Each structure stands twice: as C-alpha cells, then as structure tokens.
Amino acid sequence: MTPARLRLAINGHPVEVTCPPERILLDLLREDLNLTGTKRGCDLGTCGCCTVLLDGRPTLSCLTLAHLAEGHAITTIEGVSPAQGLNPVQRAFVEHGATQCGFCTPGFIVTGTALLKENPHPTRDEVERAVSGNLCRCTGYTKIIEAILAAAESP
Amino acid sequence: MSAVQPPRDEMRLLGTRIPYVEGPLKVTGRAEYTDDIKRPGMLVGRLLRSPWPHARLRSIDTRAARAMPGVFAVLTGEKYPTPFGVLPITHDETAIAVDKARYIGDIIAAVAAQDELTAERALATIQVDVEVLPEYTDPRVGLAPVAEPIHARGLAGTNIQKEVVQHFGDVDAAFVKAAVQVRVRGNFAGVTHAFTEPMATIADATPDGRLTVWSATQVPHYLHRSLSEVLGIPMHRIRVIKPEVGGGFGGKSDPLPHEIVCAALAIETGRPVKILFDREDVFLTNHGRHPTQNDVRIAADAEGHLLAYDIEALIDGGAWSSFGTVTTYYNGVLSMGPYQVPNFRYKGRRVYTNRPPSGAMRAHGGTNIRYTIEVALDELAEKIGMDPFALRELNALPPNSKTINDFRITSTSFRQCLAASREKSDFVTKWRKLPYGEGVGLGCGFYISGSNSPIHFTPKMPQSTVHLKVDMDGGIAVHSMQADIGQGSNTLLAAIIAEVVGVDLDRVHVVRVDTDVSPIDLGSYSSRVTFMMGNAARRAAEQLKEKLVHAASQLTGYPPEQLQVAHERIHVRHRDDVGVTFIEALHKAMETAGALTATGAYSSPPMGGSFKGARAGTAPAYSFAAYVAQVKVDTDTGEFRVSKVWAAFDCGRALNRLAVEGQIEGSIHMGLGQLMGESMNYRGARLLNPALLEYKIPMPFQMPEVECLLVGDDDPEGPFGAKEAGEGPLIATLPAVANALYDAIGVRFYDLPITPDKVVKGIEDREREGRAWKGA
Numbered sequence: 058m059t060p061a062r063l064r065l066a067i068n069g070h071p072v073e074v075t076c077p078p079e080r081i082l083l084d085l086l087r088e089d090l091n092l093t094g095t096k097r098g099c100d101l102g103t104c105g106c107c108t109v110l111l112d113g114r115p116t117l118s119c120l121t122l123a124h125l126a127e128g129h130a131i132t133t134i135e136g137v138s139p140a141q142g143l144n145p146v147q148r149a150f151v152e153h154g155a156t157q158c159g160f161c162t163p164g165f166i167v168t169g170t171a172l173l174k175e176n177p178h179p180t181r182d183e184v185e186r187a188v189s190g191n192l193c194r195c196t197g198y199t200k201i202i203e204a205i206l207a208a209a210e211s212p
Numbered sequence: 213m214s215a216v217q218p219p220r221d222e223m224r225l226l227g228t229r230i231p232y233v234e235g236p237l238k239v240t241g242r243a244e245y246t247d248d249i250k251r252p253g254m255l256v257g258r259l260l261r262s263p264w265p266h267a268r269l270r271s272i273d274t275r276a277a278r279a280m281p282g283v284f285a286v287l288t289g290e291k292y293p294t295p296f297g298v299l300p301i302t303h304d305e306t307a308i309a310v311d312k313a314r315y316i317g318d319i320i321a322a323v324a325a326q327d328e329l330t331a332e333r334a335l336a337t338i339q340v341d342v343e344v345l346p347e348y349t350d351p352r353v354g355l356a357p358v359a360e361p362i363h364a365r366g367l368a369g370t371n372i373q374k375e376v377v378q379h380f381g382d383v384d385a386a387f388v389k390a391a392v393q394v395r396v397r398g399n400f401a402g403v404t405h406a407f408t409e410p411m412a413t414i415a416d417a418t419p420d421g422r423l424t425v426w427s428a429t430q431v432p433h434y435l436h437r438s439l440s441e442v443l444g445i446p447m448h449r450i451r452v453i454k455p456e457v458g459g460g461f462g463g464k465s466d467p468l469p470h471e472i473v474c475a476a477l478a479i480e481t482g483r484p485v486k487i488l489f490d491r492e493d494v495f496l497t498n499h500g501r502h503p504t505q506n507d508v509r510i511a512a513d514a515e516g517h518l519l520a521y522d523i524e525a526l527i528d529g530g531a532w533s534s535f536g537t538v539t540t541y542y543n544g545v546l547s548m549g550p551y552q553v554p555n556f557r558y559k560g561r562r563v564y565t566n567r568p569p570s571g572a573m574r575a576h577g578g579t580n581i582r583y584t585i586e587v588a589l590d591e592l593a594e595k596i597g598m599d600p601f602a603l604r605e606l607n608a609l610p611p612n613s614k615t616i617n618d619f620r621i622t623s624t625s626f627r628q629c630l631a632a633s634r635e636k637s638d639f640v641t642k643w644r645k646l647p648y649g650e651g652v653g654l655g656c657g658f659y660i661s662g663s664n665s666p667i668h669f670t671p672k673m674p675q676s677t678v679h680l681k682v683d684m685d686g687g688i689a690v691h692s693m694q695a696d697i698g699q700g701s702n703t704l705l706a707a708i709i710a711e712v713v714g715v716d717l718d719r720v721h722v723v724r725v726d727t728d729v730s731p732i733d734l735g736s737y738s739s740r741v742t743f744m745m746g747n748a749a750r751r752a753a754e755q756l757k758e759k760l761v762h763a764a765s766q767l768t769g770y771p772p773e774q775l776q777v778a779h780e781r782i783h784v785r786h787r788d789d790v791g792v793t794f795i796e797a798l799h800k801a802m803e804t805a806g807a808l809t810a811t812g813a814y815s816s817p818p819m820g821g822s823f824k825g826a827r828a829g830t831a832p833a834y835s836f837a838a839y840v841a842q843v844k845v846d847t848d849t850g851e852f853r854v855s856k857v858w859a860a861f862d863c864g865r866a867l868n869r870l871a872v873e874g875q876i877e878g879s880i881h882m883g884l885g886q887l888m889g890e891s892m893n894y895r896g897a898r899l900l901n902p903a904l905l906e907y908k909i910p911m912p913f914q915m916p917e918v919e920c921l922l923v924g925d926d927d928p929e930g931p932f933g934a935k936e937a938g939e940g941p942l943i944a945t946l947p948a949v950a951n952a953l954y955d956a957i958g959v960r961f962y963d964l965p966i967t968p969d970k971v972v973k974g975i976e977d978r979e980r981e982g983r984a985w986k987g988a
Contacts, residue, residue, distance in 0.1 A: 094240065098408045103905045146239075147236075151239055152231055158458045159235075188912055189913070194882070197877035
C-alpha cells in the first residue's frame with residue numbers, strides 16, 4: 058500500500074515520517090525511529106511490554122496503527138526518562154529490585170509513571186489494576202507493586 | 213576446599229540488599245537486548261515450520277523462493293546435517309530437519325531476505341513433498357515397538373528416549389513390614405517458561421573468516437560449541453556475544469536450531485542476518501516442563517519413619533532429547549531429599565512424541581515428583597495421625613550425611629525452615645481449625661545447588677573461571693561467561709569482587725559475555741552460578757587483593773601479614789592511620805607489570821557412587837525449603853486464592869537479600885501458575901494455545917503476600933556460605949497450596965493444573981461419598 062505522510066509528537070518533539078498505512082506504531086518506534094526502549098514481547102496485545110502513552114494514556118503500541126497516532130502525542134520510555142538520573146518510579150524500581158530481566162520493565166515504568174501523574178497516591182488495589190495489562194514472569198509483581206507505591210510516597 | 217567464613221558483621225556489602233548493577237539501564241529502556249541491535253546491511257531470516265506432526269521429507273522445491281528479488285539465501289536441511297543437542301550423549305537434533313519433520317513447528321527450511329515481507333512471501337512459495345507418517349502423541353503407545361519410531365535411536369524400535377532403573381536397599385521387604393503406606397498417581401500437564409523476551413539471534417560471517425553471533429541465550433559456551441560442531445568452523449573463529457536476556461528459566465538453556473540456522477544464513481549470504489521469534493515460535497520451541505505421570509508408593513512404620521519410596525515415571529519428551537536424559541534421572545533421584553529414605557526403587561521412562569520438545573524448566577526434574585511426594589506425605593501423616601510438620605521433622609536428612617543413592621549432604625537448615633514456617637504462619641492455631649473453604653498446608657522442597665557434573669567432560673576444565681583486569685584508572689573489569697538472565701548474577705559477581713578487594717561497587721564493571729574475552733563459565737542452568745561463579749570470583753579477587761597488599765607492604769614497610777584491606781584502603785592491622793589508598797597500592801603494583809590481572813576458577817569435588825547414573829543429581833550443596841500456604845476457596849465456583857505464603861528457604865547465607873527475595877517471589881508466581889492453570893493444551897499433535905492470551909500466567913491480583921524467611925546456616929563450601937536460590941524456591945509452592953486446599957475443602961488433587969472445574973468436581977465427589985471435609 059502507498060506510504061503516506063504522518064505527523065505526530067514523540068516525546069515532546071514533532072515528528073514527520075512517511076510510512077505505509079499498515080505500519081504498526083511499535084515498528085515505527087523501534088525500526089524507523091530507533092526508539093528501542095519499547096519492547097516487543099508478543100505482537101498480540103497480551104504482554105504489555107510495548108506500552109507507550111498516547112496523550113498520556115497507556116496504550117499498546119503493537120495494536121496501534123501508526124497512522125492512528127496522527128496528531129497525537131506519544132510518550133515512550135525514553136520520554137519518561139530524564140536526561141540525567143531517573144524519575145521517581147524508575148528510582149524506586151532500582152531500589153526495590155523491581156526489575157529482574159528488565160524486558161517488561163519499560164512497559165511497567167510507563168504505566169506506573171502515568172498512573173502517578175493521574176493519581177499521585179494510589180491504593181495497592183489501584184496499582185494492581187493499573188498494571189494488570191502488563192505481564193512479568195520474573196518478579197511475581199511483588200516488588201513492582203511495592204516500588205510504585207514507594208514512588209507515590211517519595212517526595 | 214572448606215573455607216572459613218568471615219563473620220557477618222565484617223562484610224560491608226554481601227548479605228545486604230544490593231540493587232542490581234544494571235538496574236538504571238533496564239528502567240530507562242537503555243539495556244540492550246538482541247533485538248535492539250542492528251548491523252549494517254542486515255537481512256531478515258525467517259523459518260518455514262512443519263505443518264505435519266510426523267512426515268518424511270521427500271523433496272523440497274525452493275526454486276521459486278530463490279528466484280524472488282530480495283531473497284539472498286534459501287536453506288534446507290542437507291547442507292548442515294550434523295546432529296547436535298545440549299547433551300553430548302543424545303545428539304538428535306539438526307539445525308533444519310534432514311529426513312523427517314517430527315512435530316508441528318519443526319524447522320524445514322529457512323530464508324534470508326531484504327525484509328520481513330519478502331522473506332514471508334518466499335517461504336510461501338516453497339513446495340514440500342512429504343510422506344505423512346503415523347503420529348505419536350501418547351507416550352504410553354511409544355513404550356512398545358511402533359511402526360515408525362520418531363528417532364532411529366529410540367530403544368529397540370520403540371519411542372523410548374531414555375529408560376532409568378535404579379534400586380537401593382530392598383523396597384519390597386520394606387513394604388512387607390510397613391505399618392502404613394500410600395499409593396498415588398500424579399498427572400502433570402506440560403508447562404512452558406513464558407519469559408517475556410522472545411528468542412532472537414543475529415549472526416555475521418565476516419571476510420576475515422570469523423563468525424560473530426549475538427543471541428538471547430543462557431548458555432553461551434554450549435552455543436559456541438554447537439555452532440562449531442554443526443557449521444564445521446573451529447571455535448576460535450567463532451565469537452558468541454550475549455546481550456541482556458529477557459528471562460530464560462531454562463527455555464534458553466539449550467543451543468537452539470534457529471541460532472545455528474541464523475549463522476548458516478549469514479555464511480550463505482555474507483551479510484548479517486537476524487532471526488526474531490514471534491510468540492508462536494517461542495511456544496513451538498518450548499523446552500518447557502515435561503508432561504509427566506508419576507506413580508508413587510511410600511511406606512512408613514507406625515511412628516512415621518519413612519521406610520521406602522517406589523516410584524515410576526512416564527515422561528512425555530516431545531520430538532527431541534534436549535536435557536531429557538537428565539530429566540529422566542531427576543524425576544527419580546531428586547526425591548532423595550529432604551528426608552532420609554532407606555530403600556528406594558525407581559523406573560523412569562522418557563518417550564519421544566510428535567509434540568514440541570520438552571526440556572529444562574526452573575526446578576527441572578524436581579517439581580512434579582516433589583509435588584506428588586509432598587501431597588502423598590500429607591496423606592500418610594493423616595493416616596498415621598501425625599501433624600504434617602512432625603512427620604517431616606522426624607525424617608529430615610541431618611547435616612553431613614549421605615542418602616541411600618550416595619548424595620553427599622553437607623549443610624542443611626531444613627529443620628530451621630520447618631520451625632520458621634510453622635511459627636510465622638501460626639500453623640498450629642490454623643490447621644484443621646479454619647472455617648470450611650479456608651485452609652493452610654505445608655509443602656517442602658530440595659534442590660541441587662549446581663550440577664556437580666559438567667555437561668561436557670572434554671577437555672577437563674573448571675566449571676567456572678573469572679578474570680579481572682585493573683588498569684591505572686582504578687576500575688576493575690570482570691570477565692566471566694556466566695550468563696545474567698535477570699537473576700542478578702552480574703550484581704553478585706561485582707559485589708563479591710568489591711567485598712574482597714575493599715572497593716566501592718562502582719569501581720567494578722562486569723563486561724558483557726563475549727567468548728573472545730570471557731573465560732568459560734558453563735552458563736545459567738542447574739542453579740550453579742552463585743555457587744560456582746561465586747567461588748571462582750572470590751578466588752580471583754583474593755589473588756588481586758594479594759597483589760595490592762604486596763604493593764602496600766612495599767610502600768608502608770610492614771609485612772603483608774600485618775596489613776588488612778578496609779574501605780578503599782589497605783592499612784596496618786589495628787593502626788588505621790598507617791596505610792595507603794587502594795589507588796596508591798594499585799599504582800605501586802603496576803610499576804613493573806602494568807595493568808594487574810587476576811584469575812580464579814572453581815571445580816566441584818569428585819562425588820557420587822559407582823553405579824550407572826550415579827552422578828545424576830549430585831551437587832556440591834543442596835537447598836532446602838518448607839513453605840506454608842494459606843488459601844481461600846469459593847466452594848461454588850471452584851476458584852481459589854492463595855492469600856499468603858510463608859517461604860522458609862535455606863540458601864545458606866543470602867548474599868544479596870534483594871535478589872534472593874526476588875527469586876522466591878518469582879518462583880512462587882511460576883509455581884502457582886503451574887498449579888492453578890498453566891497448561892500446554894493439545895488436540896492430537898497440535899498445540900492449541902501458543903499465545904499468552906490462551907496460556908495464562910498469573911496476574912498481579914493472583915499473587916499472594918509472600919513472607920521470605922531466610923534461615924540458612926553458612927554452607928561450608930559455598931562462596932561466603934551461599935547456596936542456590938534460583939530454582940529450589942519454586943518447588944515447595946505447589947504442594948503447600950495443594951495441601952492447604954485439602955485443609956480447606958477435604959479434597960486431594962493429584963492432577964495438575966487444579967482448575968476450578970476440578971475443585972467443584974472434587975467437592976461434589978467428596979459430598980457424594982459422604983466424607984467429612986476435615987478428614988476427621
């Protein structure tokens with residue numbers, strides 16, 4: 058199919074690319090823009106590794122056509138990471154051992170960061186609900202939930 | 213071998229909660245996994261998988277694919293027919309199927325093309341002419357001679373891949389004099405690792421005659437060997453690099469065919485090639501926990517002393533051997549702890565079927581048999597009228613003992629595990645006293661802390677080697693082929709070096725596994741890394757420390773034996789003010805030799821009996837566990853929730869408490885998955901649920917609260933007293949929950965997974981039979 062022009066904002070920067078209509082947002086990020094922090098775990102919307110924020114809301118980039126993001130703001134793991142150091146959720150993940158193999162981690166960080174922006178003091182139940190679209194096979198989620206709750210408490 | 217452990221209060225770093233050294237890279241998405249790597253001119257490799265469960269390949273016509281623009285190479289099996297496999301005694305795999313396809317998913321051709329779409333289109337043009345052969349999906353059928361054995365090496369015309377028969381003591385006599393016995397059959401669906409990172413490999417064969425392979429692997433050394441054997445390139449011209457690995461759990465612990473195919477495509481094309489798996493590829497590659505049936509008889513005297521185990525296991529191996537010979541032994545011999553069993557008989561058979569191969573999965577060979585035994589012991593205790601803790605305490609293996617099959621037991625804190633989980637869970641006030649639908653249960657575990665036998669015996673060499681290099685910048689580069697797959701082994705390696713040399717952790721940099729520079733460590737499997745790499749690392753660090761202390765002696769004029777290492781300093785014992793900094797000592801030591809180097813290695817001591825299979829299950833140490841789980845069952849729907857697990861675990865000294873807790877919590881997640889619902893479902897030979905939507909791993913709301921009780925005494929041979937914590941923590945989870953279910957609803961479950969329909973049926977059967985729910 059014929060490639061078409063696409064304008065969107067990625068991590069606060071306007072981006073203009075030309076890509077075919079069937080291009081998936083995950084491929085646009087990873088393959089075309091080299092934003093490899095967003096991970097490909099299943100391609101079927103089941104694992105949450107590819108989670109990005111679309112206008113601030115957690116979205117599965119493997120199920121999103123790139124062209125549907127036209128005019129929207131996309132934030133990836135690279136976008137929630139400060140140029141130096143770590144954001145509070147990231148810092149809590151490191152301190153609490155909430156990342157083991159790390160492959161699911163960007164998805165959890167993006168989801169957790171978005172949650173705390175919307176709801177700065179969530180309950181455990183609210184955290185569990187927020188991350189219920191993200192699978193982790195290493196941690197049993199225990200330290201992930203702990204870390205997000207700790208980040209909410211941190212100054 | 214035995215090392216005097218420094219007292220806990222003398223250690224600065226080890227024994228605390230040490231955040232993972234690569235954590236900041238992982239939380240920012242900056243950690244580099246194989247699929248994140250791009251090489252100039254890289255092609256896409258794609259695999260044609262067999263749609264037939266069992267078929268003779270008569271011809272494969274690849275002409276149309278080869279003629280397609282954008283296609284650079286098409287490969288079929290005959291080009292690299294050398295068989296390989298993780299165990300040298302059972303090489304029955306080929307990179308691409310040569311004469312037969314043996315399961316739906318077997319690789320029968322491969323393409324390298326300019327892009328994904330072209331590669332897929334090329335695969336679609338390949339014409340395969342086959343003779344469909346009888347399919348075997350029931351391991352019972354394969355026990356007798358069959359019309360078309362799946363492999364020629366099957367035992368006497370059957371599909372039996374491995375048969376193990378062992379007998380110690382006199383089991384029949386023990387059963388004759390037994391006061392009590394139980395006889396049960398456990399049935400276990402196959403389960404898979406479900407790590408989040410799909411397999412990925414990149415290969416580049418360059419004009420200098422070298423081959424470089426980046427791969428998501430737990431065993432860079434075994435991959436290195438297999439590439440060499442199959443491709444016919446000497447090992448010294450092959451370089452294997454392990455980027456970050458997004459979980460393995462045993463699923464990346466075989467050299468896998470796609471890794472070799474990727475390298476072959478790179479050789480064919482002269483271009484870098486990447487093969488990236490989708491989730492269905494991952495499920496079809498499998499190597500997960502074997503579907504198993506085990507028949508267990510246990511005899512005891514009237515006081516509850518165990519007299520004998522009589523075990524028979526039938527194991528569905530799938531299409532290849534993989535680790536299967538080990539699996540077949542383990543399903544018997546790993547029953548030999550944590551209790552003393554004076555008589556033991558085992559017959560285990562692993563049978564090839566036309567299904568995705570099974571292999572090693574976390575707590576390999578120990579999980580299913582332990583489940584059946586621990587649930588049967590609960591039944592036995594009830595028959596005798598003992599509480600489940602008392603039965604286990606009575607029979608616990610003592611420290612410094614030997615099992616009937618010659619396992620050397622050194623440290624065991626199993627009794628402390630029992631005491632801790634009983635007390636913390638308040639078991640005595642809950643057991644048999646909670647209302648209907650609620651219950652508590654005990655399950656115990658035992659696992660190897662590293663297989664004492666390396667997989668390869670030639671050449672004879674240590675199981676782990678660690679190299680250090682320090683230059684004038686004061687940074688310590690650490691080289692080792694141990695494979696961090698998320699369990700935190702890089703962190704432990706760095707922490708051991710920093711501890712011994714007395715420097716800050718940020719001076720130590722663990723260099724990515726690269727066979728060009730990393731000395732061999734056999735890899736991440738059999739829970740061997742902490743114990744074996746840890747000892748090698750400690751020795752390397754001691755050697756470096758010696759050089760620094762010698763230099764400090766020259767600078768201070770005090771003899772080395774009067775000097776001690778402190779934080780970033782070396783000073784005279786009891787005279788903190790007389791000494792030199794780490795950097796001063798380093799620069800002095802470098803004056804004549806330049807950059808300092810040090811090396812340490814670990815070889816396990818000889819052990820095991822002289823009978824056939826005596827080495828299987830021998831380990832330089834063993835972990836022990838006693839878990840109590842508390843459950844609540846919805847008796848109408850059959851759904852249940854595990855509210856809490858008290859996990860008492862003996863990993864010797866926990867060197868990184870954060871990591872040990874992480875291993876226990878993650879193990880409980882994985883154990884609960886197998887118990888509550890995970891199952892590879894088949895219709896005949898076809899896997900019905902090769903996706904994470906249909907193969908469900910537990911979600912956050914299904915996780916219990918976990919209380920980790922780390923009660924281990926120091927192990928005499930482990931590094932700083934440590935033993936494994938990677939796999940053992942899984943095993944006790946399943947029987948603890950099953951025994952809690954019995955306490956809750958009075959139903960025994962020997963058929964996994966325990967889905968809600970089985971719970972409802974169990975309750976209905978019990979009510980129909982008029983049995984009381986507390987077994988009273």
